Structure formats: structure tokens, C-alpha cells
Amino acid sequence: MYNRLRLKVSIEAIKWLTFQACALSGHDEGPDLSNQGNFLELIKLLASYNKTIDDVVLENAPQNEKYTLPDIQKEILCVLATYVRKAIREEIGTTKFCLIVNESQDESKKEQMAIVVRFVDRDGHVKERFLDLIQVKDKTSSTLKNEIMCSLSYHKLSVQDIRGQGYDGASNMRGEWNGLQALLLKECPYAYYINCFAHQLQLALVGASKDVTEVHNCFKTLNFIVNVITSSSKRRDQLQDAQIAEISHLIEVDEIESGKGKNQIRTLQRPGDTRWRSHFKSICSLMRLFGPSCVVLTNIATKGFYIFSKR
Structure with a gap:
């Protein structure tokens, strides 16, 4: 019972911070600091308004059952992300969809590829959903294509249901023979490529x-x-x-x-x-x-x- 309550408090704190796009951990979460970061401070706030919670969390919890370590936070986030992806997959259903892909470096200089799906839901509304963020070893079209195929397979989406591709104008993306759009066209002849209008407008203005x-x-x-x-x-x-x-x-x-x-x-x-x-x-x-x-x-x-x- 106490473990369930402690875990529930950690889950609710992480859900709220994630929904508000706030960082979880602080620069230093030492026990003697007045500010230990958003996650721990939010748990303290919840505990200050509820004695039942206060009796079982943080200092009042067993040393190995606090459910506040960074590894626990990451595991909870992974579970939440899985549920979000599952909801997106159910929303797509059996309809056709378009891919919007962009790749860039993060702060640590690692190449990452973002995958967004665009589709029409059961009510006839156009929806865009962020589906996946994948770390790639390089930016070659073959690598990007393989990672996209793996992601679609993992989410049980068929490449034959792709009806459009939207990328920027880089040669590895739009190349007529060996670009990403050409490689996916070989898999699905209906996956028509459209250059990103935002990039087109920007480059046209320049x-x-x-x-x-x-x-x-x-x-x-x-x-x-x-x-x-x-x-x-x-x-x-x-x-x-x-x-x-x-x-x-x-x-x-x-x-x-x-x-x-x-x-x-x-x-x-x-x-x-x-x-x-x-x-x-x-x-x-x-x-x-x-x-x-x-x-x-x-x-x-x-x-x-x-x-x-x-x-």
C-alpha cells in the first residue's frame, strides 16, 4: 500500500512536469540544498498539503524504496511514452498517412532524426503527431531509410500506406536517385515527395x-x-x-x-x-x-x- 502511494506520487509529479515541459532534475539535488530541482520540490509541495503522502515519501520512505532516483524517473517516462505512442497508433488506425522527417544534431553533437506522421482521423480532421525520435549514426539516405522502416515496423505501420513524404531540400533527403525520398518511393510508389514549404519560402526570400x-x-x-x-x-x-x-x-x-x-x-x-x-x-x-x-x-x-x- 505504501509503495503504491509513493510510486503514484512520483508518477503524478513526472506527468505534471512533462505536460508543462519542465525539467525534472536540478543541477544539484543534495539533501542540504534549499532547491533540489523541480521533481523533488514538487513532491515536497504535495507532501506539505497531504499528511498521508508526507508520511511515506522522501525522508519518511525506506532508503531503497523512495522511487525518486533518476533511473526510476527515466523508466516512468519510458512507460508514459509507450502509452502515448500506443494512443497515436490507435488514432491512425488503418488510414493512409504521410511522413514528415527532419534530422539535426543535439547539444552533444549526436545526430537525431524526428519522425512525424500526418493523417486524417475518423472524424475527417487532419492531425499531425510526433511519433519517434531516433539517434542515427550518420545522415546518409540509406541509414535514415533503414531507421524509418524499423520505426514503422515497431509501431505496426505499413510502408505501403505512406501517401506522402515531406523533407527539407538537402541532397540526402530529396536526391532523385539515391535520396531518402527515392529509396522510399521504391518501397511504395504512392509516397510522393513534397519539399518542405517553409524551407522553400525561406530560401526563395534569401x-x-x-x-x-x-x-x-x-x-x-x-x-x-x-x-x-x-x-x-x-x-x-x-x-x-x-x-x-x-x-x-x-x-x-x-x-x-x-x-x-x-x-x-x-x-x-x-x-x-x-x-x-x-x-x-x-x-x-x-x-x-x-x-x-x-x-x-x-x-x-x-x-x-x-x-x-x-x-
């Missing part, structure tokens, strides 16, 4: 802007300034010092207000070809940091610093 000399020169200069200032840790420190000096002066002359969360130290944003919005953010960042950026560039010009880092 391409169109390059045909306008003034716009092209503007972003070329912008990218050059960002590269010069952010390519060196020394210059980034100079940018930060210049910001601090500017903010201190503006506060002193009562042009800006001070307070918690205000006047944060920022950095320049680099524009990217696949995200047109990043160009706008890059311009805004330079406008906000125009004064400090001028200080850094002046130092480079007058004190003889190298524009580019030494190779």
Missing part, C-alpha cells in the same frame, strides 16, 4: 534578396560586422564591457530605468539562410548594440587588432 543590390550589400555588411565582433572571445568581452558602460551612463542621465530583469547584457545575432526571421533579429540586435559595436570596431581600427582570429 535568393530574391540577393538579386537586389542594396539589400544584398546590407546583409553582407551586417554578416561581416557580426563575424568580426563575435569571432573572438576578447572582442565579445569588449562588447560586454561597452554595453555595461553605456547602460551605466544612460541610467546616470535618467534616460533608462533600472530594475530586475531590465537592461540585460546581449550579443549580436547571426543571420541564417534557412530562417528569414533570423535576418530581422540580426538587424534588431545590431540596432540595440549599435553604440557598443561601434566602440569595438573603433578599437579594432585604432589599436591594430586582427580582424580575423589567427589560424
Whole structure:
């Protein structure tokens, strides 16, 4: 009975944190800390409002039956993920579906492939469901195809039911002969490939802007300034010092207000070809940091610093 209650509290805490997209573990969960992370602090909160729970969790639980270790948390998450995938599979049923796939590196530089299915449910509504996240050893089309086939087989989805493929424009994805879309077309001739409209629009905007000399020169200069200032840790420190000096002066002359969360130290944003919005953010960042950026560039010009880092 007590074990069941302890486990139930851990499950409910994990479900709530996962639904709210909150991290479970803290940086340090030592017993002497005032903040041990979201998971343990939530259990403490539940215990503070319910004496029955308080009597059986954390310090009041046996040493080997707390159900709070990271391994237990991961196991509970895996069980919850299995139930979510099962619900998605039941929602798809026997209908046809489309695949939306993207691969990218995570923070640890490991290649991961996300698989999303798009289908029409029994009520005639178009649904998109995140089905799987798979770590892949490389980004070759054959590797991606094999992993997709394994995932579909695991979820008891037939490749013959695929009616569309949506990827970006990378050669390993859209290649006419050996790309992922071509390999899947050999398995199912009805799996028509459509390039990602978001990427198409972004690349079209970037391409169109390059045909306008003034716009092209503007972003070329912008990218050059960002590269010069952010390519060196020394210059980034100079940018930060210049910001601090500017903010201190503006506060002193009562042009800006001070307070918690205000006047944060920022950095320049680099524009990217696949995200047109990043160009706008890059311009805004330079406008906000125009004064400090001028200080850094002046130092480079007058004190003889190298524009580019030494190779």
C-alpha cells in the first residue's frame, strides 16, 4: 500500500512536469540544498498539503524504496511514452498517412532524426503527431531509410500506406536517385515527395534578396560586422564591457530605468539562410548594440587588432 502511494506520487509529479515541459532534475539535488530541482520540490509541495503522502515519501520512505532516483524517473517516462505512442497508433488506425522527417544534431553533437506522421482521423480532421525520435549514426539516405522502416515496423505501420513524404531540400533527403525520398518511393510508389514549404519560402526570400543590390550589400555588411565582433572571445568581452558602460551612463542621465530583469547584457545575432526571421533579429540586435559595436570596431581600427582570429 505504501509503495503504491509513493510510486503514484512520483508518477503524478513526472506527468505534471512533462505536460508543462519542465525539467525534472536540478543541477544539484543534495539533501542540504534549499532547491533540489523541480521533481523533488514538487513532491515536497504535495507532501506539505497531504499528511498521508508526507508520511511515506522522501525522508519518511525506506532508503531503497523512495522511487525518486533518476533511473526510476527515466523508466516512468519510458512507460508514459509507450502509452502515448500506443494512443497515436490507435488514432491512425488503418488510414493512409504521410511522413514528415527532419534530422539535426543535439547539444552533444549526436545526430537525431524526428519522425512525424500526418493523417486524417475518423472524424475527417487532419492531425499531425510526433511519433519517434531516433539517434542515427550518420545522415546518409540509406541509414535514415533503414531507421524509418524499423520505426514503422515497431509501431505496426505499413510502408505501403505512406501517401506522402515531406523533407527539407538537402541532397540526402530529396536526391532523385539515391535520396531518402527515392529509396522510399521504391518501397511504395504512392509516397510522393513534397519539399518542405517553409524551407522553400525561406530560401526563395534569401535568393530574391540577393538579386537586389542594396539589400544584398546590407546583409553582407551586417554578416561581416557580426563575424568580426563575435569571432573572438576578447572582442565579445569588449562588447560586454561597452554595453555595461553605456547602460551605466544612460541610467546616470535618467534616460533608462533600472530594475530586475531590465537592461540585460546581449550579443549580436547571426543571420541564417534557412530562417528569414533570423535576418530581422540580426538587424534588431545590431540596432540595440549599435553604440557598443561601434566602440569595438573603433578599437579594432585604432589599436591594430586582427580582424580575423589567427589560424
